[in-house]
Amino acid sequence: MAGWTLLPGFAERTAEFGSLEAVFALEGERITKDPLSEVIRIERGGVRYYVKRYWGAGKGLRRYIGRPRVKAEWQNLKHFAKWGIPTAPIVAYGLERKLGAFVRGALVTRELPGTLDLSHLADHDHPWLHDRHWVERISRQLAAATRRLHDHHFTHNDLKWRNLLVDDQARLFFIDCPTGAFWWGPLLRYRIVKDLACLDKVAKYQLTRSQRLRFYLQYRGRRRLSARDKRCIRRIVGFFEGRE
Numbered sequence: 001m002a003g004w005t006l007l008p009g010f011a012e013r014t015a016e017f018g019s020l021e022a023v024f025a026l027e028g029e030r031i032t033k034d035p036l037s038e039v040i041r042i043e044r045g046g047v048r049y050y051v052k053r054y055w056g057a058g059k060g061l062r063r064y065i066g067r068p069r070v071k072a073e074w075q076n077l078k079h080f081a082k083w084g085i086p087t088a089p090i091v092a093y094g095l096e097r098k099l100g101a102f103v104r105g106a107l108v109t110r111e112l113p114g115t116l117d118l119s120h121l122a123d124h125d126h127p128w129l130h131d132r133h134w135v136e137r138i139s140r141q142l143a144a145a146t147r148r149l150h151d152h153h154f155t156h157n158d159l160k161w162r163n164l165l166v167d168d169q170a171r172l173f174f175i176d177c178p179t180g181a182f183w184w185g186p187l188l189r190y191r192i193v194k195d196l197a198c199l200d201k202v203a204k205y206q207l208t209r210s211q212r213l214r215f216y217l218q219y220r221g222r223r224r225l226s227a228r229d230k231r232c233i234r235r236i237v238g239f240f241e242g243r244e
């Protein structure tokens with residue numbers, strides 16, 4: 001049994017995105033591929049779209065138990081939009097099961113034009129990263145969005161610079177979140193530290209200590225660090241020690 005949804009605003013793209021079969025028949029520029037999925041990019045009517053196709057959920061019981069990654073990804077992007085966190089517009093999504101087992105699924109998103117991911121900026125020593133006013137604008141947006149996720153007991157679980165896009169208007173967007181989930185208690189606190197550590201993993205090489213500290217204070221909504229904040233910062237900066 002297959003379930004498929006094409007968002008109303010994209011009815012003119014029914015030929016390409018109107019069914020799971022049509023989406024799996026598409027050919028385009030391959031962006032990434034792994035044993036369970038691939039991402040291709042196509043252009044229609046001057047607009048580019050990203051098509052993420054999954055044909056596996058893992059081995060054994062993983063095909064039956066739990067939420068398929070493709071479903072998690074579209075649901076998480078919907079959460080972002082609901083919480084006011086800018087993200088890539090969803091065009092279409094759905095999956096197919098057979099006898100209860102995941103068979104295949106897909107997610108189509110519209111390109112965010114004129115954007116670059118933060119990892120690309122870091123790798124190319126982009127001038128934006130040397131503009132303290134630009135860094136401040138992005139820092140405030142990132143701190144507010146990350147805090148909003150965590151206030152909903154949700155963590156991204158892959159909050160890396162490559163999954164954060166920026167445009168030439170200094171606007172920030174969250175993308176690619178198939179492993180994000182809701183947590184509570186000690187597990188939530190651990191996952192929050194992991195999210196913040198993922199961000200700092202690159203930030204410690206690209207930003208000043210003052211900029212990194214300012215981001216944390218923005219995230220916490222404070223002007224000064226408390227004793228609890230200092231303990232949290234120690235956990236953040238030490239999270240990946242011995243694993244890099």
